[in-house]
Amino acid sequence: MRMSLKVNGAAVETEVSPISRLSGFLRDVLGLTGVKEGCCEGECGACTVLLDDEPVNSCLMLAFQVAGCEIVTIEGLCRNGISDLQQAFLEMGAVQCGYCTPGMVLAAEGLLRANPNPGEAEIRHALAGNICRCTGFETIVRAVAAEAAARQRAGR
Amino acid sequence: MNQISRRVPLVDGVAKVTGALRFTADLDVEGLLHCALVFSPHPHARVASIDAASALAVKGVHAVFWHENTPARYYNSSIWFAGQEALADERMFAPIVRHVGDRVAAVVADTEEIARLAAKLVAVEYVSLPAIFDPEAALLHAGLAMREDGTPTFMNPVAYESFVRGDTEAGFAAAELVVETHITTPRSHHCAVEPHACIAKPEPDGRIGILSPCQSVFAVQAVVVQALGVPQEQIRVTKTPIGGSFGGKAEPILDPLCAFFALALGRPVMIRYDRHETFTATRTRSSVMGRMRLGLSSDGRILARETETLVDFGAYCTGGDYLPSSMLQRLVRLYDVPAERYRGRAVYTNTVPAGAFRGYGSPQIHTVAEITLDIAARRLGIDPVAMRLRNLVGPGAIEPWQGLDVGNARGRECLVRGADAFEWEARRQMGTGRGRWRRGIGVASATHINGCYPGFHEETTATLKLLPDGRAELVCALHDLGCGADTTLAQIAGETLGLRACDIAIVPADTDTCPYDLGTRASRMTYICGEAIRRAGVALAEAIRAAAVLELNTEAAGLRLEAGAVRRQDGSGLALSDLADRLVARGVELPAATETYRAQANPGSYAAHFAEVEVDRLTGCVRVTDYLAAHDVGRAINPMLVEGQIHGGIQIGIGYALYEDVALDRITGVMRGNSFSRYTLANASEMPPMRVVLIEEGEPTGPFGAKAVGEIATIPVAAAVVNAVNDALATELTHLPLVPERILAALG
Numbered sequence: 001m002r003m004s005l006k007v008n009g010a011a012v013e014t015e016v017s018p019i020s021r022l023s024g025f026l027r028d029v030l031g032l033t034g035v036k037e038g039c040c041e042g043e044c045g046a047c048t049v050l051l052d053d054e055p056v057n058s059c060l061m062l063a064f065q066v067a068g069c070e071i072v073t074i075e076g077l078c079r080n081g082i083s084d085l086q087q088a089f090l091e092m093g094a095v096q097c098g099y100c101t102p103g104m105v106l107a108a109e110g111l112l113r114a115n116p117n118p119g120e121a122e123i124r125h126a127l128a129g130n131i132c133r134c135t136g137f138e139t140i141v142r143a144v145a146a147e148a149a150a151r152q153r154a155g156r
Numbered sequence: 157m158n159q160i161s162r163r164v165p166l167v168d169g170v171a172k173v174t175g176a177l178r179f180t181a182d183l184d185v186e187g188l189l190h191c192a193l194v195f196s197p198h199p200h201a202r203v204a205s206i207d208a209a210s211a212l213a214v215k216g217v218h219a220v221f222w223h224e225n226t227p228a229r230y231y232n233s234s235i236w237f238a239g240q241e242a243l244a245d246e247r248m249f250a251p252i253v254r255h256v257g258d259r260v261a262a263v264v265a266d267t268e269e270i271a272r273l274a275a276k277l278v279a280v281e282y283v284s285l286p287a288i289f290d291p292e293a294a295l296l297h298a299g300l301a302m303r304e305d306g307t308p309t310f311m312n313p314v315a316y317e318s319f320v321r322g323d324t325e326a327g328f329a330a331a332e333l334v335v336e337t338h339i340t341t342p343r344s345h346h347c348a349v350e351p352h353a354c355i356a357k358p359e360p361d362g363r364i365g366i367l368s369p370c371q372s373v374f375a376v377q378a379v380v381v382q383a384l385g386v387p388q389e390q391i392r393v394t395k396t397p398i399g400g401s402f403g404g405k406a407e408p409i410l411d412p413l414c415a416f417f418a419l420a421l422g423r424p425v426m427i428r429y430d431r432h433e434t435f436t437a438t439r440t441r442s443s444v445m446g447r448m449r450l451g452l453s454s455d456g457r458i459l460a461r462e463t464e465t466l467v468d469f470g471a472y473c474t475g476g477d478y479l480p481s482s483m484l485q486r487l488v489r490l491y492d493v494p495a496e497r498y499r500g501r502a503v504y505t506n507t508v509p510a511g512a513f514r515g516y517g518s519p520q521i522h523t524v525a526e527i528t529l530d531i532a533a534r535r536l537g538i539d540p541v542a543m544r545l546r547n548l549v550g551p552g553a554i555e556p557w558q559g560l561d562v563g564n565a566r567g568r569e570c571l572v573r574g575a576d577a578f579e580w581e582a583r584r585q586m587g588t589g590r591g592r593w594r595r596g597i598g599v600a601s602a603t604h605i606n607g608c609y610p611g612f613h614e615e616t617t618a619t620l621k622l623l624p625d626g627r628a629e630l631v632c633a634l635h636d637l638g639c640g641a642d643t644t645l646a647q648i649a650g651e652t653l654g655l656r657a658c659d660i661a662i663v664p665a666d667t668d669t670c671p672y673d674l675g676t677r678a679s680r681m682t683y684i685c686g687e688a689i690r691r692a693g694v695a696l697a698e699a700i701r702a703a704a705v706l707e708l709n710t711e712a713a714g715l716r717l718e719a720g721a722v723r724r725q726d727g728s729g730l731a732l733s734d735l736a737d738r739l740v741a742r743g744v745e746l747p748a749a750t751e752t753y754r755a756q757a758n759p760g761s762y763a764a765h766f767a768e769v770e771v772d773r774l775t776g777c778v779r780v781t782d783y784l785a786a787h788d789v790g791r792a793i794n795p796m797l798v799e800g801q802i803h804g805g806i807q808i809g810i811g812y813a814l815y816e817d818v819a820l821d822r823i824t825g826v827m828r829g830n831s832f833s834r835y836t837l838a839n840a841s842e843m844p845p846m847r848v849v850l851i852e853e854g855e856p857t858g859p860f861g862a863k864a865v866g867e868i869a870t871i872p873v874a875a876a877v878v879n880a881v882n883d884a885l886a887t888e889l890t891h892l893p894l895v896p897e898r899i900l901a902a903l904g
Contacts, residue, residue, distance in 0.1 A: 033182035034175020036399070038349045039431040043832030046349055074175035086173040090165045093796040096804065097638025098172025099179065099350040099399025127840040131832065133347050133400050134638050136803035137840040 003067035007032075008076025016063045023047040025063035026073060034074035034102045038131070045130030048103035048110075049073050055110035057129070074102035077109060085109055085147045094143040096134030104130045108144045118148055158718070159651040160860050163796035167643045167658050168397075168636070180353040180369050180396045181428050188355070189218060191417065191427040192271035194261040194278045195437055196253035199287035199506040199825030203251050203260060203280060210277040211263050216270040218421055220278060222261035223249040226416060231382040233407040234475035234511065236375045236612065236674055238388055243314065243473040248383060248413055252285070254471035255506050256825050257436035264417050264425055287506040289825050291445060291468035294503040313501035315467070315477035319484055321556050322495030324451075327460025331451030335532040338447050339524045339890040341874075342817035343440040343468075344808075345829070346513055347837060350399020351434040354410040356417070357424035363390050364415045369398035371406040371635050372675020373665045383412035384419070391415065395665040401637045402808070403512030406677060407474055409438055435830040439511030440818055442479055442502075443468045446524030450532050456543035460495040463487065465521065467502035470509040475516075476502050483521035489555040489562050489760050490525070490603045491547040496556065507820050508827060512677065514808060515867045518604050519874060523812075523892065526600040526875030531888050539584065540879070541575045544601050544764075555760075558610065563759025563863070566788035567601055569851045570764035574786030575599070577849050578766040588884050592774050595781075596884025598767045600875035604868035606858070607680035609755035614680070616688040617671035620649060620696040621748035624740055626720055626733030627659040628696065632685060633670035634662060639866055640797035641681040647793050648686050648859050652693025653700070654717030655732075679761065679864030682793060686859035688753035695749035703747050704730060707738050757857045761868045762788040765806075765876040768844075771884045773903060776896030778814055778881055780844040785872075787848065790855035790863035799848045802869045806846055809873020810838045813881075814893050 004013045007030060016025060023040070026032045026049065035058060038046035042060040049058045050072040077083055086105055088094070095101050104127065111118060111126035118126065123144045124137070132140060171177040208220035226249055232242035249259050261278050265271035288294045294312050328334055355367040364386075370376050373393040381388050398405060410427040417425040429437065444465050451460040465483055469476025480500025488496065513519075533540040548567045549555075555562055575581070580597070588594045608614040618632040630649055636642040646660035663669060674680065701715045704722040707730065714725040723729035730738075736746055768782040785802050792798040808816075815836035819828040829835035854861030874892060881887070881894055887902045 027182075033178060036175075036179070036350070037181070038351065039832050041431070041831065041833065044349055044431075078174045082170060082174060089173050090169045093163070093165075093800045095166060095169055095172050096640065096800055097348070097350070097398060097400040098168075098177055099348075099638075101172050102175040105173065121841075124840040124843075129839075131347070131349055131837060131839065133349055133402065133807070133837070134804045135800055136805075136807035136846060137843050138803040138846050139800060141840065 001064055003064055005066055005068060006070040008072060008079065018064060020063045021059055022061040022063045022066060023058040026058060032073045032075050036099055036102060045107060046100050046103045048106045048130060050106055050110055053110065053113050055107045074106060077105065084150060088143040088147045092139050092143040092146065094135060094139040100130060100132045104132060104140060112148055112151065116148065117152055120145060159647040159657060160793055161791065162647065162794065164643055164647055164657045164794055166640055167646050177397050179350055179399050180355060180367060183355060183367065185355060185357060185424045187423055189264050189266065189421065189423050189425045190268040190271050191262055191264050191425055192268065192275040193259055194275050194280065196256060196258040196260050198253060198282050198284055199256050200285040201253050201282040202285060203253060204283050205281045206261060207279040210279065211274040214270060214274040214277065216266040217274045218264045220261060220263050221249065221417065223247065223251045227384055229383055229385050231379060232474065233379055233409060235378050235382065236372060238378045238381060240378065243477060246472045248416065255508050256827065257508055258471065259437065262413060264421060268428065287825055289505055289507055289820060289822055291466050291503050291505055294505050312503040314473055314504060315480050315502040317480035317484055317500045319496065319498040319557055324460040324462055324495040324497045327495035328451040331459050332454040333452050333532060333536055335450045335528060335535060337528045337531060337890055339527055341444045341520045341523050341892050343443045343510070343820060344812050344816040345435055345440050345818050345835060346402040346404030348400030348402060348404050351431055352405065352410055352429040352438055353426065354414045355424060355426045356414040358418050358422050363392055364418055366391065366393045366411055366415055367396045368393055368408065368411055369396050369405055370408060371401055371637065371677055372673065373633065373667045374672055375675055376408040376411050377667050379408045380412050380415045384416055393667045395635055398637050402514045404439055406512040407439060431832065432830055435818065435835065436508060436827050439474070440508055441513035442476060442510035444520040444524065448524055448528040450528055452532055452536060456533065456536060456538045456546050458491055458493050458547050461493050462497045465500040467500065468505050468507065469502055470505060470507045472509040474509055474511045476510055479517045482517035484557055486518045486604060487521050487525060488557045490549065490567065490601060492549050492553065506825055508818065515604065515871050518867065518871045519812060522602045522871050523874045526872065527878050527890055530598070530879040530882065540599050541571055541580055544571055548601065560758050563757060563857065564790065564853055564855050565760050565762055566851045566853050567603065567762035567764065569853070570762055570786040570788050571601060573849050573851065574764045574766055574784055577847065578784040580766060583768065592772060594771045594773060594884040596769050596771065596880040598876045598878065598880030598883055599764060600872035600879060601764050602868060602872035603760040603762050604679055604864065604871055606683040606759050606761060606864045607755050608674060608678045609758040612674060614684065615752055615754040616673050616685045617750060617752040618688040618692040619748060619750040620692045622696065622700060622732060622736055622746045623661065624736045624746065626731055626736055627661055628653055628655060629661045629663060630689065631663045631670055632689060633665040633673035634685065635665050635676040637676050639801055640794065641676065644682055644793045644797060645686055645689050649689050649693045652690060652697050655720055659720065679867045682862050683858050683864050684753065684755055686862060688751055690859040691751035691753055692749050695751055696747060699747035699749055703739060704735055707735060759855050759857060759863055761864045763868050763872055765872040767876040767880045769877060769880040769884055771881055771899065776899035778894060778899065780810055780877060783844045784847045784849065786851060787865060787868070788851045788853070789865050790858050791852045791861035792850050793860065793862050795850065798850065798865050801865045802848050803846050805869025806873050807838050807843060809870045810877055812892065813874035813877035815895065817893050
């Protein structure tokens with residue numbers, strides 16, 4: 001079936017199999033391998049993308065379900081260089097092996113778009129669907145809190 | 157010091173945070189074929205027949221492999237170099253399957269979708285054999301694992317280790333209190349977020365190139381050579397970025413199959429396990445049944461200790477036969493115990509194989525020892541911190557088993573400074589509360605090794621070379637598992653050369669281009685590889701100064717390397733890039749230095765962890781509410797990465813204490829915890845706030861005083877949490893994990 005959507009700011013018009021998962025479509029058809037697959041059952045969050053600003057597990061959606069929507073993957077988040085949120089992840093040690101990182105950054109970005117001033121418990125709750133086995137989440141939570149504070153200060 | 161003790165971000169961090177880093181499953185390989193495996197639904201069975209016709213008839217299927225058309229060669233997936241002695245009991249595809257999830261057949265096809273569809277069409281007939289899941293029962297069934305002709309491969313117990321020191325009976329007779337415990341630790345799983353994957357591709361010269369997210373390219377090569385029976389030079393292995401390992405990717409599981417399929421078909425092949433397969437068909441932590449008897453004086457001195465361990469390493473030995481001795485090695489370097497008796501055994505069962513997992517026996521044995529010690533402290537009415545201080549070894553202690561010097565051991569400082577920062581005393585006074593929710597605090601100490609010395613080839617060769625642009629290239633077969641080893645080691649190299657960590661170009665580990673190395677295991681990267689790199693850096697700095705003496709026509713005295721330049725005492729000098737330009741222009745080879753460092757010691761890293769928990773007496777749920785970890789790291793080359801290791805170790809340890817168990821069914825052998833929805837990990841909401849106290853007293857044999865932190869980070873955690881739960885409830889719970897059912901049962 002044919003569908004059109006917006007991916008990382010660009011209009012995409014494509015043929016898609018009705019049984020293709022969104023994660024597979026983004027990786028295999030569009031080559032966006034920043035979308036990681038860790039479980040394919042919505043438990044690990046590695047495949048998190050923003051669907052109209054909201055974080056979703058792209059492994060739990062069929063590609064055709066996002067027809068007419070806007071998708072942002074990690075590749076889209078750093079179109080103009082590395083974002084401040086990504087920089088905070090780097091500088092605060094919130095990245096180790098890097099496999100969960102794209103999904104984690106997008107889950108955090110989705111939180112900050114919906115709630116610009118989250119408390120620590122809200123950050124932890126928003127990231128509860130993203131598994132990281134390296135960091136114990138401590139520095140990830142700190143990085144998101146620091147970026148939230150920086151956005152507040154800058155009025156972004 | 158310019159690079160040392162600095163919070164340098166990961167040198168490969170930008171590629172990670174932007175998603176640009178390509179992991180194995182992200183690689184684009186021309187003509188790549190895909191693979192799906194058929195796994196045994198039976199815990200022990202003879203494969204009577206395989207009919208692959210229906211699978212082969214599917215369009216896009218290239219081949220079906222099983223035991224009749226693959227090499228009938230036995231191998232051990234835990235060898236690290238060619239010719240290493242090990243119990244070779246595993247085959248690519250077994251004629252007799254030994255656990256639910258054992259490999260039976262594989263389909264190679266144009267796409268993974270086709271391969272998985274066709275794999276369902278492979279018709280397999282099994283003849284069931286009796287299966288054993290209980291390690292104590294397995295002791296009575298010596299010939300559990302059999303070859304196809306019916307001969308037992310190896311006899312249970314496969315490994316046996318014993319040790320006696322002093323007169324334990326006299327010690328127990330003199331004791332004020334004798335405590336006996338029976339403690340069990342679970343089969344936990346690594347849960348690296350990247351599932352297992354491997355690519356093998358035929359090269360034009362007839363060789364096979366393997367792209368593997370591994371912990372040692374040389375171990376992969378050795379195992380593939382053993383499994384395929386090909387010459388070593390035919391196999392080239394290159395390490396790909398690794399999305400977490402924790403020991404789970406230490407053993408080449410997919411690599412022998414992938415290499416054989418690529419060789420047989422003349423096409424590149426990828427095998428990628430899904431999450432379910434990564435749980436059921438790779439490795440777990442071995443479970444241990446521990447019995448400990450501890451005799452103490454009235455003031456809490458350990459007078460005698462007897463320990464018995466029974467290790468269940470599952471269906472294949474891998475490195476499981478080392479575990480009884482590994483646990484002994486780590487047990488005897490924590491406390492000064494005048495009379496000691498140890499017996500450790502390891503057995504086969506018809507369960508998923510165990511293998512390396514962060515700490516290699518240390519979390520198991522310290523969990524047994526530290527829970528026992530706390531029970532003793534409570535019965536004696538002594539503060540568990542004070543009791544540990546009374547028994548801990550100090551700097552220069554000689555451990556009694558191998559006679560190794562534990563080095564600048566600062567376990568006491570970890571306890572004292574950790575207890576102070578945690579406000580242990582004040583919290584002890586607060587009590588547990590009276591209502592539905594009870595609060596408790598727990599402490600545990602631990603120690604771990606630094607490298608493999610005195611075993612194996614505990615040495616590393618590092619080459620550092622000046623590059624034309626003034627940076628330096630490092631060749632040292634490094635395998636960064638995500639811990640930041642590349643960054644830490646680049647800081648060490650940079651420190652010696654007046655460069656920044658990001659100026660060190662690290663050549664990826666590759667059997668063709670790097671000298672042999674044991675790989676990332678046994679907490680050896682910073683301590684062993686770091687020292688080799690430091691020495692190579694010192695030698696290269698000397699070579700660069702010598703070249704500069706000629707170029708600048710100056711005295712050698714006072715020439716120093718800093719900020720990417722070689723400078724005289726007055727600050728004048730030459731940028732390294734300019735020096736390199738001049739040398740290149742004159743046709744002089746750029747300075748390089750190679751150093752081989754052979755370890756001469758194996759000091760201990762020490763730690764003390766403190767946990768506060770809240771237990772719901774109605775539901776049996778435990779929440780860790782506060783956590784502090786004090787670590788004797790010698791010196792933190794990169795404090796941010798050291799803290800990161802500790803934070804991550806705590807997450808794995810809290811799971812080990814409270815939730816994580818692959819839950820093998822005692823009747824069917826089926827794994828119940830085989831997905832992230834059925835295997836609980838502590839997520840962001842469940843993790844407590846964590847504080848880290850670093851004790852930096854310097855280890856004389858380590859690079860810039862550094863020693864290991866990677867594995868010890870997770871070792872004391874489970875005992876600290878269990879001890880806190882026992883404190884909260886006044887219980888003596890000893891069977892991990894402390895799931896709500898177990899807690900409610902203890903509360904009656």
